[in-house]
Every structure is written in C-alpha cells, then in structure tokens.
Amino acid sequence: MITHTHRPLRVVVYEGDGSIPLPPAARAKVMAALLDKGYAVTHAGPGGVALPADDHTLLVLGCFTGGYAPVLEDAAGAVKVEARDITGLEPDGVLALVEGERGPRTMNQPGAWKPWFPVIDYDRCTNCMQCLSFCLFDVYGVSGQGKIQVQNNDNCKTNCPACSRVCPEVAIMFPKYVAGPINGDVVNSDDLRREKMKVDISSLLGGDIYSRLRDRSVAAKSRFSKERSPDKALEERKKCLVKLAGDGFIPADVLENLPSPEEILRRSAEAAERAKAALAMQ
Amino acid sequence: MTAGNNPVGKPSPPSRGRDFFSGGLRLDKEGKHASLGRVTAETTQTPTLIYCRCAYAQVLPQGVKDGVLERLCASGMGFESVADLCEMAAHRDPRLAAMAAAAQAGPVKIAACFPRAVKGLFRQAGVPLPEEGVEIVNMRELNADQAAAALLGETAAG
Secondary structure: OOOOOOOOOEEEEOOOOOOOOOOOOHHHHHHHHOOOOOOOEEEEEEEOOOOOOOOOOOOEEHHHHHHOOOOOOOOOOOOOOOEOOOOOOHHHHHHHHHHHOOOOOOOOOOEOOOOOOEEEEOOOOOOOOOOHHOOOOOOOOOOOOOOEEEOOOHHHOOOOHHHHHHHOOOOOOOOOOOOOOOOOOOOOOHHHHHHHHHHHHHOOOOOOEEEHHHOHHHHHHHHHHHHHHHHHHHHHHHHHHHHHHOOOOOHHHHHHOOOOOOHHHHHHHHHHHHHHHHHHHH | OOOOOOOOOOOOOOOOOOEEEEOOOOEEOOOOOOEEEOHHHHHHHOEEEEEOOOOOOOOOOHHHHHHHHHHHHHOOOEEEEEEEEHHHHHOOOOHHHHHHHHHHHHHHEEEEEHHHHHHHHHHHOOOOOOOOEEEEEEEEOHHHHHHHHHHHHHHHOO
C-alpha cells in the first residue's frame, strides 16, 4: 500500500565559504537524523557535485559566519530558497528546525509505512503474464505495447511477495524483501531450478488459462484440462495461497482479507482476458 | 537560542566579494543567489555520489549504512543522500529523473542495495539509468569499509 504525500523538502547542509564546517561526526549525525525522518539531504562540501534544484523548496543549513543565515534567492528564480543558521544546534535541534520549516505538509513516516511493491526485471521477464493472472489486487497491467508492467503499486499488500513466487523467470523483485533473489540479489542456477519447479504450483492458480496462453507440455495441458471447472480452479487457487502462506510468502492478514470466492473468480477471469489480449499482441 | 535563527529582518552577511562554488551549491558575489548542480567544466568528470539510507524498511545493515555515511561525511566530499530510493520510486519522485540525467551527463555512484533492484526501480519509475557510467555500490553485501572505498576510492585517486 502506497501513501502519496507531499514530496519532502530538500535540505542542503552547506559548508563552503562563509560558513564553518561541522566536525565530521556531527555532520554525520545531523544527516542521519534528517534522512531517518525521510528528508533528502545534499551535503555541499568543498568537492563533489549536486543534483540541480527541482521545484521544491530548498532549505540551506549551515554554521554561517557571524551566526546569520544569508537571505538567498534561486539564481534561476524558480525555487524558493531558505537559509537557516544551525550554529550550536544538536542533531535533534536541527531536525526540529527542519520539521518546523516543513510545516503542515505531510510526509510518509519511516517506520510507520513501507514502500512495498513489485519491481520487474525486464532483462529476465518474458512477458508470460502469469503475474497478471495471479495477482488478485490489480497491481499489474499491460502497456499500450502489450508489455506487462506494474500499474497500481498502491494496491500491493505490504510484505506479500507471492507474485514473485509464481514468476517462472525470477523476474519479480521486492527490494525490501529479506532474502534473495526476490530482494534483487543475483539469480543463480539453483534459483532457476527452483523456479522451474514452481511453475507446477503456479499452474494451479489459473486453471486452464496457462495451457491456452503458453501452450506448455502435453502433460501440463492434461492437468489443466481437469481444472476447467470454476469451482475446481478456485479450490486449487485457495490451496496454493494457503501453501504460500504456510511457507511464509503471504502474510496471514492478506490471506484473511482476500476477496469473496465470487470476486476472486471474477477478477481471475478479467485478468485472464487481459493476459490473453496482451499475449495476442505479441 | 544561539542558532537556527530566522534570517527575516536580520542583516545579510557582508558581501563575499567573489563567486564560490562548493559541492554543487553556488552563491553569487553578494552571496544572495544560489544555484545547485554540475555547473563547472571541472566537475563534469567528478562522480555524483548518491547515498540511500533505506530509511523506510531498514533492510540495509545499520552498521554498514552508518559507517558509509560517516566515511562520506569524513571525506568532506559533497554528495547527495536520500531517505529511500524505493519510497521515491513509489511516488515517481522527479528527483529520480534528475539522478538519471546526472548519469547521462557524467559518472554517478549510487550506494544502495542490489544493482538489479536499483536499476529496476529507476526503470519502473520511467527514468532508466544508462548502461554506462553508473556504479551501484551494494550496501547489503559489502561492509562499510568496502562500500566507502568503492564510493570514494576513484574520487580520491582521481
């Protein structure tokens, strides 16, 4: 679940001419305090480069000579620039100052919210659409060019990487997941072998759609043909979800909040149609 | 309070008498006009350093990300730091586009997590990183010394 908020301030810790550099340890503490609250921070030291200003307020912090922050304007006239003197402030004090400058603009709070959504590795993805067919929450969609894509990452259920488990190519990553290769770690031959075995599990989920869409082996077609009944497909999907939950891949709260059986069937049918249409474009 | 004062209504500092540029922040002669960016020819081959704190999920080892930040700060180098690249990708944060553009203009080093994930985040946000010129330093696998050396080593040598 994604919570959209204002983009936070961009903070610049300035230590060039006209300011007294912070001791390195203090500099690290100030920056860590701000980052841990969700702010982007530029350290403008004597070397290195910075990204250009964007359309957000720039808050320049420094221990300015004489204890007075300069009155600044953006050279391009596009961005509001504020400067504040932080001489003598502890990291908590700097954080309070920045929070005050942010004012009522909302931010996602680290610790209270997690950016959780699938990331497709297009170097591996074969556009098979199994993820689209599997996900019950409409996270996936199809581009105008018939390519699978993450369209509604807001819909993704936090801590649920189940779709990555049904991807036969190990192409779905959740960067916040604890273990590889789902977290983006290099995919090795053992991972690939496990994924080949996984296809048998994932094939249970969509009943016969895979046989129609992918024209897999005769054995697979035979198995799918026995699962044409909606009731059977639903039952198998449930079994698979329970198995994935038992393996720790689906959080219990996600399982408990699944749509009704009728809704699952309806969504499955819709997803299958979209997958079929997309594959037909290839 | 001796610091953190609001400058409104207080006198500006005296003119600095020359342009100065520091880590991407440039102020003009009067010290009144600020701009950020890769503004001088000599900075075009200086890597833009980007540090991700992974603040929203804590999957990076605390000791590693703290250690890398400390070493970056101790280096005195200018650098960019973000709370969480995943959070930015989730929101299609336009700063990701600025990072990708910086990578088109010159070398970029990103201290974050697995390269496959980082590249995927940028691509999914619609601003793919270029194939060349971007080095991703994996703080999930390297220790703080290794990661900091990878970030700063070439810069220090160069």
